[in-house]
Amino acid sequence: MKRVCVFCGSNPGNSPAYAEAAQNLGRTLAERNITVVYGGSSVGLMGRVADAALEAGGEVIGVIPEKLRAKEIFHSGLSELHVVDSMHERKALMAELSNAFIALPGGIGTFEEFFEVLTWNQIGYHEKPCGLLNINGYYAKLASFLDDVVGQGFLVQEHRDMVLTGATPEELLERFLTYEAPEVEKWIELKKRL
Template identity: 60%
Template sequence: MRLCVFSGSSPGRLPVYSEFATQLGYALAEANIGLVYGGASVGLMGATADAVQARGGEVIGVIPGFLAEKEVAHMGLSDLRIVDSMHDRKALMAELSDGFIALPGGLGTLEELFEVWTWAQLGQHVKPCALLNINGFYDGLSSFLDHVVDEAFLKPVHRQMLIVKPDVDSLLASVLSYRAQNVTKWIKREET
């Protein structure tokens, strides 16, 4: 099994973000779960990859050529794949992975998470999508998503597809036990 981890190429403002990224990496390796990620050696991306490698786990990095220098591609990986574009990066990471976890990050992290979650909503895959809500980082986003449901732009069942947990152990337990529901994306007129 492999899980894709989306996260920042920055460590963020608080040391707790890197601490949790490292903790997640250790937990993945100890559970014999491979890591697929964006291929950088810096920020939360690098912290997770380094932790998995430190415990002897599998790490696959996927990075577009134009970012290899900007994000400082992790040259210490045994499996670093250089691709042509961001689209190729996301497609390959999704193909290689059995589920997705987002750590804190910026626009790229959010975009990657929302794309794979949308694919799940549309029935393109049945893989779990999750947020590791370190130090309440995703509280505001969770509240906003609840608002989207309240305004009838998202079905509650699709909102529930996104796993949100504050710690590594409960997150991995939820991801590993996830079973996708068979529901349609479209909201019928009478439901609005």
């Protein structure tokens, strides 16, 4: 695992634990010689991850749309900064550059980015691990909701199990090392016919 994409908030959140977790993740990845790929911003948890990785001697690759770069929220001290035309191009390039995906706490953008790469995994576009860094139980209700989605018949358990969780970067990275993408039909009706 050479590069990990980090999705996270462009705001710091209300708890200092979130900023501490972002810094810890950036530092941990750098110490393991894993490059951080992220959205290229200098603010919020995004900036904390990048700064910590850089301070620890790591490499950080940012991918930011021109519209956001023009607002001067881009990080000017990155190892590489790719400026793209759209959010679609941003996500596609981040996914292409990465071997795995981690979501720290964040808002709608973080959820959307995480679920897009998870969907790509589900339908076989890639086999890269996708994990939630569950700081202070931030993703506990989401995990419970996904369990309910399985119970309601809209998700198979094998695909629910693709959402790896950990309370620390070390725990999540260890789970990534043993991850194997499931070979199971996404469409439940077709699965029942087989």
